[in-house]
């Protein structure tokens with residue numbers, strides 16, 4: 299690894315820690331099992347760095363998700379809600395910056411630059427870190443946490459397309475059947491997805507004032523209701539006056555897949571913060587279709603059934619379902 303940083307509170311380097319972990323070589327890049335979840339080495343360095351260094355500030359808001367579950371959308375929505383009185387509609391940074399460049403990732407952007415914050419020094423953070431592995435300063439605080447989850451079938455398909463868009467030497471070559479098998483076994487970035495989802499689901503039941511649990515499908519089907527709920531939960535409720543002025547719809551439109559994916563910055567731009575192995579990510583990699591049920595265009599019905607069965611078994615008794 300190029301940049302092995304000495305962990306601040308520990309004499310061990312990340313390389314020392316990672317070398318002791320169970321490893322899965324099923325994907326082109328090895329994954330490491332840390333605290334029950336699988337990571338690529340560079341992401342894991344960021345997770346450990348955040349665990350050891352991140353200090354929550356009062357008012358911080360954390361947007362959490364399993365990858366490919368609606369992170370980009372949630373970032374845009376929360377950013378638009380929080381900044382609605384700072385920028386007029388024509389100057390909102392979402393029009394010229396990718397949502398990932400408006401809300402930094404804890405285990406990636408903060409790791410690269412601990413002084414980072416979003417435009418205007420906002421208190422918005424995003425992370426894919428599972429609930430049980432979040433830095434203690436977050437779970438010990440009363441800061442708001444919002445989690446978005448999505449049907450595993452669509453998540454797997456979204457992930458598959460995304461990985462195929464990344465640089466060829468990284469993931470290309472893992473046949474879909476093999477990738478599917480690995481995913482079902484829980485061996486995927488930040489996987490198993492079911493454990494990830496359940497960690498936040500249980501936290502939302504135990505600490506409903508701190509953790510809001512949203513389903514991508516619900517946000518799609520009833521954006522107005524869920525946007526208002528989100529705004530209220532994170533402490534930026536829309537007033538009746540704002541509602542009558544159509545502000546809710548304006549935020550939904552600004553953050554819609556159609557609008558964001560057609561902005562020049564998201565069609566042709568590249569990520570400003572995050573560099574993956576020497577290459578800047580294309581912004582359009584985060585906008586593909588944004589639909590419910592697109593899994594049917596890639597998976598067979600048997601594969602769909604298999605994922606549904608796993609989901610049913612894993613979530614059984616939790617009260618959580620994907621409808």
Ligand SMILES: Nc1ncnc2c1ncn2[C@@H]1O[C@H](COP(=O)(O)OS(=O)(=O)O)[C@@H](OP(=O)(O)O)[C@H]1O
Nearest residue numbers: 365366367368369370371456554555585586587588
């Ligand atoms: N605004 C908006 N509305 C609805 N859906 C959206 C939006 N922006 C991105 N997307 C879709 O979300 C999928 C990407 O997931 P993430 O944003 O979680 O990816 S990442 O974890 O941040 O890499 C990916 O889903 P698929 O289209 O099914 O691949 C994106 O297209």
